[in-house]
Amino acid sequence: MPESSLHAPVLDWYATHQRDLPWRRPDASAWDVLVSEIMLQQTPVVRVLPAYVAWLARWPTPAAQAKDAPGEAVRQWGRLGYPRRALRLHAAAVAITARHDGVVPDEYEALLALPGVGEYTASAVASFAYRQRHPVLDTNVRRVLARVVAGVQYPPQSTTATERRTAVDLLPEDADTAATWGVAVMEIGAVVCSARSPRCDDCPIATLCAWRLAGRPAYDGPARRRQTYEGTDRQCRGRLLKVLREAPGPVRRSALEAVWPDAVQRERALDGLVADGLVDPLPNGRFALPG
Numbered sequence: 001m002p003e004s005s006l007h008a009p010v011l012d013w014y015a016t017h018q019r020d021l022p023w024r025r026p027d028a029s030a031w032d033v034l035v036s037e038i039m040l041q042q043t044p045v046v047r048v049l050p051a052y053v054a055w056l057a058r059w060p061t062p063a064a065q066a067k068d069a070p071g072e073a074v075r076q077w078g079r080l081g082y083p084r085r086a087l088r089l090h091a092a093a094v095a096i097t098a099r100h101d102g103v104v105p106d107e108y109e110a111l112l113a114l115p116g117v118g119e120y121t122a123s124a125v126a127s128f129a130y131r132q133r134h135p136v137l138d139t140n141v142r143r144v145l146a147r148v149v150a151g152v153q154y155p156p157q158s159t160t161a162t163e164r165r166t167a168v169d170l171l172p173e174d175a176d177t178a179a180t181w182g183v184a185v186m187e188i189g190a191v192v193c194s195a196r197s198p199r200c201d202d203c204p205i206a207t208l209c210a211w212r213l214a215g216r217p218a219y220d221g222p223a224r225r226r227q228t229y230e231g232t233d234r235q236c237r238g239r240l241l242k243v244l245r246e247a248p249g250p251v252r253r254s255a256l257e258a259v260w261p262d263a264v265q266r267e268r269a270l271d272g273l274v275a276d277g278l279v280d281p282l283p284n285g286r287f288a289l290p291g
Helices: 004-017 029-041 045-058 062-067 070-077 084-099 108-112 119-130 139-150 162-167 175-191 233-246 253-257 261-275
Strands: 280-282 286-288
Touching: 004 175, 029 045, 029 119, 045 070, 062 084, 070 084, 070 233, 084 233, 108 119, 119 175, 139 162, 139 175, 175 280, 233 253, 253 261, 253 286
Parallel strands: none
Antiparallel strands: 280 286
16 A cells, blocks of 8 residues: 555644644643653543643653652552553653753653653654654554554554554655654544544545455454453552552551452552552551652
């Protein structure tokens, strides 16, 4: 499929249908983009928006974030989920302040060297904040490319070399256009080509989509993982962290025991929080947020 057949309809659609999100505005800094990208991992926009605004109101720069203890990042993270991301964001802020004079670096390799920043996040910040030519492969983009190019309903569970080659091959040559292309495909995946209820009638590239042209064949690959929450260690961890976030200081074990009755699961979850650096064990059976 010639790449030019996809560029125009996708870019034209994005020009008129893009959502007004604060991290996409012209005045958004690279720090704003980095915060948004880490928050948006496995979390929908509607939940991220208020947390994003509150985070940047408190820490508008990496240097401001780096001055506070990592436990304050965990506290501010609240119920956004996957709280290790708060520690990663804090660690990245410390590294940016120490290594780059408080300015988020614009080179891909320097971004990739930051704590908690992987290939996707480095590409996203380089592309969206600095308008560079990098393939950006999040879940939404991978799903769009799987359907449009490969003709399958869902992409593989882990990103493959073939997907990366496809993403690179489809990048417009102009760097600024490539940056817009990346976020435009992402937007189509988020609001049109969704996982469960794709709206093909509203898709600007429906007539070019291999999956639609093949009759939208059902997924026949390995069983897709379905996330559960109720009664899991993850829910238990969240309850324990909530106690610590809301306490003005260290808490005793009894306060943690009160929020989860299963002692074995509670201790397993608490041990995991300590191992992940999200909780500090203190003398006399007390616990606190890190730092």
